[in-house]
Amino acid sequence: MSVSARTRRLIAATAATGLLAGGAALGTAGTAGAAPAPTAATAQVTVDPHGKHCVWHKGHWEKKWVKAHWKTTWHKGFRAHSKQFHPGYFDKNHKWHHGFWLHKGQFHKGHWEAKHIKGHWEKHWVKGHWECKHR
Structure with missing residues (x-):
């Protein structure tokens, strides 16, 4: 009794696939065993x-x-300069007084301000x- 060529080819292919898969598994197992643990x-x-x-x-x-929360911050004071012109005028003796600029230095005090964050x-x-x- 002779086995058909088709059956022989099927058996040979299955055996080769099994050997290749087994060899690959053994190869990776050997590499994994030799490598240090992470x-x-x-x-x-x-x-x-x-x-x-x-x-x-x-x-x-x-x-x-x-x-x-509430956050308090300090706003420091500052000096503000303002100029104001006073126009000329005649006094009660009909004497003319020239107009002039008044330079006023004014200091604004510092203060605390509460702000909601x-x-x-x-x-x-x-x-x-x-x-x-x-x-």
């Missing part, structure tokens, strides 16, 4: 002699919600720090 670059873990488990956290930006997000820089816990 480490976390953001945290460094140490254990001190007293049994504390310490982790280093790198500095980073952190968003925080700031509730609505709506709630908003702010970014804060958190410094790098060690976080230690007892075991």
